[in-house]
Amino acid sequence: DARVTQTPRHKVTEMGQEVTMRCQPILGHNTVFWYRQTMMQGLELLAYFRNRAPLDDSGMPKDRFSAEMPDATLATLKIQPSEPRDSAVYFCASGPPWTGFFGANVLTFGAGSRLTVL
């Protein structure tokens, strides 16, 4: 059963520390998305990639967040320095290549990385 793998599942850190979250998309998927879940905003998009190229990172605080895809099997989301307001669950999702009109946006989500910044 193909799945999106995220590490770490839980992370507790102190304000000012660097945090790196990793995601292994489903083999063969060519789009990767980073979402953050908050109570007020629901699932908000931080960044996404197609064929490893960044397409949109407008949802990300640029001064402290960065997202990369060093290769097709790894996506990373880095926060430096971290702040208490970054505490949230971060989800990675991947999507298959374009196959037609229907089913085009069926993303598969990982289980999430719960970040707590003290």
Added chain:
Amino acid sequence: DQQVKQNSPSLSVQEGRISILNCDYTNSMFDYFLWYKKYPAEGPTFLISISSIKDKNEDGRFTVFLNKSAKHLSLHIVPSQPGDSAVYFCAASPISNFGNEKLTFGTGTRLTIIP
């Protein structure tokens, strides 16, 4: 600016009855709409979708209705079962020739099915 809105944060329904979850959107460029279901400590999982050329799509106990003129969609679950208790997210996106476009999600509705 919340482009996809789920105005009911929570909903309780008796087992066996119909659950109706609602979603409104503001962006006229949205062509494709999805519902995701989320259990605690898990990622959202795809439930059902509908494109803007249809007004209804059915999959077993789940039916999604789209009213494009009102920019409104709803998810009907009938009959509701205890395992349906979860948070339901509405999502929307434009469609392009390049494939997957970013999904814009609502804030979610927590559905509780009462046995």
